[in-house]
Amino acid sequence: MEIAIVTFDDFTDLDLFILWDLLNRVEVPGWRVRFLGEAASHTSSTGVEVKMHGALGEADGSDAVLFCSGRGSRLKARDEKFLSAFRLDESRQLIGAIDSGALLLGALGLLKGRRATTYPSAELKSLLEGMGAEVVWESFVREGNVATAAQCLAGQHLAGWVIETLAGAGQKEKALKSVAPLDTLSVEL
């Protein structure tokens, strides 16, 4: 399975790395997670530079495509060159976004007439409504093969959905349990 995490400059660190880390905990032959971007590397809002593994166009052939979030998403949602790199197909791909990454789903026409969530701001709500979405304040919203999640740590729901769908419930439970704040009762050595 090929999992693509699409990012861009001025992204939010935790949005990217909660998806990346959880998705990399899957132990299934042929499971591969990659960062896709326009440049060889992209830099977060705090200045962390992350190397990409491939170009945006490679998202089309992935089994799941997740869009990162951050201040840079506003620019990218109006960037025709960026948007035209994608020919996503929800009939054969899982497609999702965290926080303001929902703007990119909206700009690609994937949220028309659909419920979606995002980071809670009037600006994002208004922009998404302009793209035809019905904005709801929930941590995770799935409509068919398109999903959105709100606030960084809800990346758990987004990654969990991809893992459960493509690798099974056991892999999802293992991944999520291994990062949750330790629950005394669950320790079995």
Added chain:
Amino acid sequence: MEIAIVTFDDFTDLDLFILWDLLNRVEVPGWRVRFLGEAASHTSSTGVEVKMHGALGEADGSDAVLFCSGRGSRLKARDEKFLSAFRLDESRQLIGAIDSGALLLGALGLLKGRRATTYPSAELKSLLEGMGAEVVWESFVREGNVATAAQCLAGQHLAGWVIETLAGAGQKEKALKSVAPLDTLSVEL
């Protein structure tokens, strides 16, 4: 305030970035968060290369020093050159670790006779007991100015403790609330 996050090769992505992202959400004049390491950059277990901002020795002058976790911590806990770079002082510094980063606190003599938590494994429990710690399975354990947290997302408790102590409860609440999976009832636009 100077906040140091100490890392090394073969670290765990989410352990590093949950601390980094949360600590960077503090809005207080003079607040600065930096990655410290032995080399110009360090690479995680999944291959993510992160540039450091300074050398290990700069931890001594920081107001808070947090040790990252990951497979590489076992090697570093036996690496005299690495350990001798630190002259930490818990009377004037907050000192903490996530998961197996507790091995580094132990190797520096900071856990003797103290309660500490770590990623739940028999190996880590045994190593920490050998360093004089009493291992307990809790998500966050504080003993004076020394604290440990267990499993990646408990980095929230560790970062929250540093933020509350050095920047106030309001900054802590703001930072943690901004990443928590969205709670419908809390949205105020």
